[in-house]
Amino acid sequence: MGKNMMDDDKRRERPKGDTTVLRIGVNALTPVETEEAVENAGVAKTRLAGGRAFVSAMFAGAFIGFGALFFLIVTADPAMTWGPKRFVGGLAFCMGLVLVLCCGAELFTGNSLMVSDLAARKVTARGMLRNWVIVWFGNLAGALLLVTLVTMAGTMGLADGAVGDLAVATAAAKVTPAWGTLFVRGILCNVLVCLAVRIGFAARSVADKVLGILLPIAGFVAMGFEHCVANMFFLPMGLAAKLLGYGADAAGVGALDVPGILFNLSAATLGNILGGSLFVALAYWYLNGKASAPADKAR
Template sequence: MVTFSPAQVCVKVGTAGKSKCSLPAGNMFVRAFLAGAYIAMGAALATVGSTGVADFLGAGIAQFILGALFPIGLILVVLTGAELFTGDAMFAPMAILQGHTGLKGLIYLWVVVYIGNLVGSLFMAYVMANGPFVSYATGTAVVTAFGTRAIGIATAKVSYAGIGGIWSVFLKGILCNWLVCLALFLGLAADEVISKIVAIWFPIMAFVATGFEHCVANMYFIPAGILTNMVAGTADTNLLNWGTMWTNNIIWSTLGNIVGAVIFMAIIYYYCYKSEICALCEAK
């Protein structure tokens, strides 16, 4: 197994960011749609796998299982070359710092990928809310235990009230994407599949189990709860709805995710290894 130094990984991040910013919009959107769907697949598995666990093994073990199952989503994203907004929040700024692209390229990448991730997430939310989260055994739709769990997760994610709630989501967003980008960074430090999977799994498990907020995952978690609740009618729609999805979570988790990627990964790592990065770029 070959491992790369932090400076070498920074160069790889910048080069990848340059490539991402130059993708045609249609190609970029399809890759982003796939990434949204893949993250949702991990989130759906985590929802199902953690259902009922807290009642028998406690809340901590339930969170650990949620975290242990979720990373399949990012593993699929990385190994298939899909485009994820939270990762691109590190890749594009690093490309700018290394002089590979400009602010226009960053905005282009972020906007197209964000929309594509949202569409892919909503697609999976619809599939789950009309599939495993409901049962038609009696001829009419009845919410399953998995669906009830999905509604509970969604309700918790929009239950941030006031300035304190917004600040909480923002801070959780920072820490979330710091770990997500560390997972991507560590994945790039390895050159074979098993090592990449292991490198990705630990930081992603940590962010999910700890309860941090990931905007793309929430593009699935919250709609899945909203759509399932349309069948069940068991949650307060004054709290869980399409408006609170944005105002109580996704706007602020997105901003936190950007700060986590741009400041705590791209800028800090470029600062730490600038001389080595410049030397490696000149040697190419």
């Protein structure tokens, strides 16, 4: 009824004899409009109070962790073959970014897009880096909180322990490759993640957001790329499952410890920054953005 009343008001506001048909835009934003939306969001992020940014980031860390847990549960089924398992697991993981974009939360990897604001001189390097540091640690805190709750809930024992075994195997596979390999996987991962985030900005509805991000996110998971926030859940969860006695026969399980976790996160984080900032943020700013006045130095 409210919508009909607004339409009636608009019709009453029109001059007599105006037969113009009212049109409601349903198409996605253009690339230029999307760039403007991304940059406006980046400015708002630098103005967010530290405590609010941290709590919002905790939500994002937990949301991505829920997606990672969904991945583990779905792919623990031994009846699925490798290809379908990767694809279905990737679709399950998408739940994390759906929650981030639709519910609202600060995600470190998506915030790589703030580099376009820096290029447009809408934010300062100090403001951007402040946001990144707060959000990275907030994401980690949210992921670790979820690991604690999942461990207490006994979720690793599902499917006769298959979920716990897979958690250990997945984490071990992430700490055994060379640092450079993990770094490049991080670059490739955040190219797809930031493109998915841009799709979210371009969308006109929740349904658009959800449908638009499915394939980029499912794709990076299926391709085995490295997402630092997802790994903030996968790696501690794998270590916790290992300490509970799961996955003793997993390949590379000996490397799954705190130094191994930090080894992976350092490579994945730096790769994610480069992939999102250079190959997406700066590239699309160059194509669609325009320079603004210098940012307020006090920001």
